[in-house]
Amino acid sequence: MAPPPLLRLDGVRLTFGGTPLLTGVELNVLPGDRIALVGRNGSGKSTLLKIAARQVEPDGGEVFLKPGTTLRYLPQEPDFGDFRTVGDYVSSGLGPADDPYRVTMCLDALGLTEDMVPANLSGGEARRAALARTLAPEPDIILLDEPTNHLDLPTIEWLEGEIRSMKSAMVVISHDRRFLDTVTKATVWLDRGTARRLDEGFAGFEGWRDKLLEEEERDLQKLDRKIVREEHWLRYGVTARRTRNQRRLEALHTMRQERRDARRAVGQAVMQAGETRESGKLVIEAEGISKAYDGRELVKDFSTRIARGDRVGLVGPNGAGKTTLLKILIGELQPDSGRVRMGTNLDLAFLDQKRAALRDDLSVSDALTDGRGDQVMVNGEARHVAGYLKDFLFAPEQIRTPVGNLSGGERARLLLAKTLATPANLLVLDEPTNDLDMETLDLLQELIANYPGTVLLVSHDRDFLDRTVTSVISPDGTGRWLEYAGGYTDMLAQKREAAAASPAKGGGKASAPSPGKAAPAGGQTSGGGEGGGKSATSKLSFKQKFALETLPKTMAGLEASIAKAEAEMADPNLFSKNPQRFQTLAKTLDEDRQALAKAEDEWLELEMLKAEIEG
Template structure:
């Protein structure tokens, strides 16, 4: 095995007298993809900055292989010193890097390179920063929440691009699907100490639960009363995740019920049967259309929502998801068609802007409105401390001012306040933005327990899969189509994920567009970057895989291996099967690109 490109050993760091990191270790090998996970405020971003060399620890050693290149993506990158986005991305290139990579990546991310960095939106700034760190193809790529402010097409493009890079990757993200798809190893930072699992994030939560259960057994003889509140915050999360896993079966049942009572979305006229129970109908849209400045946002949409439905709305930035929500809830009048709302609707909305919190109020005052020590949830009165615990707050935080809460804690508090309001229609517009994994679990549980109807706009694929019964997808030009199931079910039925908006694709530089299919243009066709990269690197990768296969075969040739180590024999067999499969795929890809190169004349 190749020596690590970067190692951290016995790292410690204290902020304001409180140890944040006490004994952390981290190593990354060439080409390895590791995710760094932990609760909000555990020090993940700080540890990544130590690894990148931006923060000096109080104790410990940091070693980087001589000549190894590192690129680090911060959560809030600063582009203000550069005249254009292209200049910013080119500034990240090294002497031996390919200059065309800068413009290529900007174009792929929907930017021209001529934008003024001082006038970029949050999403545009994040795209430019991604191009800045990806363009050099560094030896080590460190990404802190790279999917923040990105829409679904950009997230799926980034996921595909990172899979094709040979750079080692250290990743922090709250996007479960993103972590599961990319990670090969998981580093867990918990109470200042790191633990490593040599498997991807998909295996992490079960492994973590086992570690915590073993820890609880070891401390069982101690005075549990003293440790109860401190442990609850960790073990409560574990129990919550297990409950949510069981609830997925109920979600599948709900989706089948959805198929039974829904009709196709489109131009079909839907009517409410007189015999239906009062309050069963929540929203009925018939032939609804809306346009702004001549651009269609919604065209001839017919949709019916019944009590208890959970509808996810997905599409690229600019598709009109928020406008659609406003149409369906009666806050915006359509240009044509009708929207009928059910009787006795009480709606609570959590939008992207997030209602502001009074920094001087305490957590308890925020939840009770400053009136007493109780909150009323679903007609039942509950003590504010008990309600706080549902949202992962400790009892001691009841009198804590909002101003000292972390970002994740403020998000949880806003969710708690919104969900405490009486409602039977819950409208959530990008509720997962900036939430940590524990809070996402909590929100999932709240939605699952909610007896009313949910309208959810989100770019989190895993969250959609876990919470909604149907998905409404933008198909462009104002057309919206509804699919039964979650996001993964939608892809299975549709054959593709969410595509970038056509206007955004058309706004890219002409150089990025395909030329017309004439003989002259076909003669000028060249291998694109990915094809060139594969043609150049695949032979070496195939040779490396062949060498690994030979080593594994040599190990398995030992006639005593199975008797001595049955588990080792099975592990070697599985590794051999995967290597042979990867080699076959690499050979097919190389042959495909080589034939294309010959067809294009060299």
Template sequence: MALITLSNAHLAFGHVPLLNGTDLTLDMGERTGLIGRNGAGKSSLLKILAGLEKPDDGVMQIQTGIRREYVPQEPHLRPGATIFETISEGVAEAKAIRERYEAHADGEDLDALQTRLEALDGWNWEQRVDETIHRLDLNPDTVVDTLSGGLRKRVALGRALVATPDVLLLDEPTNHLDLNAIDWLAGLLNNFRGALLLITHDRAFLDAVTTRIVELDRGQLRSYPGNFAAFEAAKQRELEAEALQNARADKLLAQEEVWIRKGVEARRTRSVARIGRLEKLRETRAARRDVIGGVRLDVDTGGASGKIVARLEDVNKAYGDKQVVRNFSSTVLRGDKIGLIGPNGAGKTTLLKLILGELAPDSGSVLQGSKIQVAYFDQMREALNMEATLADTISPGSEWIEIGNQRKHVMSYLGDFLFAPARANSPVKSLSGGERNRLLLARLFARPANVMVLDEPTNDLDIETLEMLEELLQDYDGTVFLVSHDRRFVDNVVTSTLVAEGNGQWREYEGGIADWQAQAARTAQVRAQAARSSAPAPTPPAPVAAPVAAQPVAEKRKLSFKEQRELGELPARIDAIEKEMAQLAAMLAGTELYSQGAKRIAEVTQRHAALDEELLEAMERWEALSTRG
């Protein structure tokens, strides 16, 4: 059932159409991810759906009585209020009705109040607020005026979540959240019963939450059923088909242009229909929406650093009573790409400063390598002067920049990061959040560095730019320190992770976040088994009768006839399961399945998951019988 329907919407800023006759419906129970390039108009579309802005043209129909909650990138919070008071604003109606019900005001219909209170789940609003504050790791008594931008975003998110709206509109909800908070948010949104539309660059979060992806591309909306992985597969096929169709059209146009320019004899015999087709081909070619250029990233690594970047031995660091680094030892080599993982406030920045020699340890030793040139990407964008122009930010006082052995004009270099030449003299403050991050990347890569420190570089960047940044960092010859809660980005870039395990303890794991979680789970399992095996056996109660003679240890039981037959059939069964799984995997990777509707996609996905479990059970059964056979 459609809660909001947007029809034939138009919206433009200057000569750039952000919405060009677009249609969109938000259905009950549907979780939609809105993706597109920075500046494509995603946030503007969200504001229109929230009722905060109006399109230039078009119609929006909203079901009567629905509640909408919108969390922008830069939320507005009431000055002077505490975090508890601010988040409680999300349940203001439930709070007011319960107060009226408990006061037994004269003339009030208590049955009607109770019905409305139950509909709003208002009897336990304090518990909902407390749980949300705890999950977002906030202090309820803190005044919101003192909070950083990231914490203000968390408070606004909490205010929307406790309201249990019919339509929830979220603009980059995972920014500044740590991994535990992101997992909690994904679980909450998966249980959300209304319509959800969210903008996020976090591909793992999209995979975990969404049931549909909507792409905003040059004023048009395209809808794809399934999560982000399904969208990627369908989009790849679509782009290949579009490229082939465009190539054929261009070839035919070229042939017709040659024909129309032939001599007098040919012009006497040309047909009116053929001329009409040529004119139509010209119009189609002119109107075609070619894929616009992408960000072109390059980086100057400068001179190579020494083989050892840093060596730390038994390093300790504390702030007052809080130990943030305890007995930490590690060696960082040239070319390492290290991710720092931990909750906000765990000490990731402190550990980085210790490694880079910017902070002295309380005890222990830190040896710095030679010829180190460090470049920083700051998530708070403090390195940007809001009043400076884009050109001065990249190359102050010069129209040229040197990147390695290349010399580029600043206009051309800004164009590599999708900034038009006309914007080169615009102030930084005129840019959106994603554009400021792009500018910071451009500034970062314009300076020679063999050690790169990236603090939340993925915030506000579009997915295409993220993928290109991943490729650049994978090919980068220098050393990378990456602080990010974007699982996919970390897994695609780092070679090892430093993980905060509480009480100042840091442990190094090979690989990214997924590898760390798998290794940590195996370690916990081994420790649990060791604890069980080392636990003393309980003392038996005193016997009340004559003791029974000890029984001999049972010999290994041979396979029964039925088990022997099962063992013989298992290889064929395993082979059949693997073949069916391969067929389903091919369907999920293709495009035909995604034209058969959401129900069919769900059937194939569920069958593939069931076969995976079935295969695991069959393999375990085969192994168990084989050891006895």
């Protein structure tokens, strides 16, 4: 028998501006639950978490928290109140029985210190401070709204490990597929005002959702056909029969009302990049470029050659200099030495992670057109802003809304709309995935994958990188940057192969990747607007050394297990002959793939730490 829920939402209803947002939502959080809360932007996910945290009062329904249960909520926009320091703010979330040491531990892991002043924090630092306040007490329930936003890859991996080690139940909203695959065991889909639960982690969600939508569409088509038959009877049936069959007539009215009330799935965004002339074959060539700030070299003797059609991803910890290197490559920042040569016929569109192109005091329409009327040029065609913004899921009444009143997801979609309307053959995207829902991410991935020009992309989203880029540039922790062919997962495999073939020696030299391209650069402090990184410890701990030695064997074993399972499942008759064996293999394969991804991420973080220490 299942234990009673720690948190129960029963029949929760909420209406905004006359439009029902939640129409009877049920949500139970049991001890140990790890729930992914998913749904389109605007479906009410963040609002539902606020209701669960008692920060928003619903119009109806019940919110029950088991007496004695501790709950912590991570909002998208933290409120620091009158706290003098970050340490005071984080400590205020502790209960009498909580360990004060966890304040220091969480802040250190998130790259913050207790003496930092809240008023001086950047947006990303403020989010990390709020995350520390949520995790430090180890509450019975944690509610996390986009916890990976503004986190770099090592910190996301730390967060995954921290969540897995905690006993807390969890409900999390995130656009990061890899993160949800790793930490969740159940999925709640918030769709058109109601919630449906799948007792599987996020990895099984998309197939389940598509099946439900197909069934729903079939049911609506059946209802349409039934209504047509009944309407035919109403028009042409015998009058006496019509009089005797009032119930049938009432049933027809009921079906019509049911059909009117049926809300189909929300439409998808439509994305198309502004087209322009074709660039030259060579887009960017960098030769021996270097850049230093405050006496520290961020980019040192870095060389690369980017051709038309390349899609290049830049990854690394916050503070490694990704934005600095990106701005040097596109000519916004001059190197201290070396040279950058730009190709011919280049037209650039730049999406800035700081969203600097959006002013809060402008309306959505004026932000899109820079105040130049109500028309926007897209691929040489004049379009009304209302029609163009509809492609990005904005309602017509929103075009006069101030940008400052938009949600994070709406601001992200507006900036994408503005960037993609710019005619360009070089698309530069600095953290484009923040605050986008998964359906919009899918469309952006498809656009990038099919983009005829060249793309430079900075992202911490591992799944997004795997689906979009043709090569990855990453710091190795010794003052160099290396370029690897393929996506993020390919980079991990190449680093593993390089380490096995030519282990790093003393003196800070990193082994070259195979089959990627190698190029030096990189430091630990960014001049391009990124948060400061953590300083390295003086040496690896015994536990870290042991993990570094054993993880390659673990990964090799998992790869062998995956290959064996895939080979057996390749038998087309396996499911019909032995469905139980097929299901067992499918479950094992999914678990092994998740374990391999986790092991690869842990190994990479340790390798980077080791290289930084040795350098």
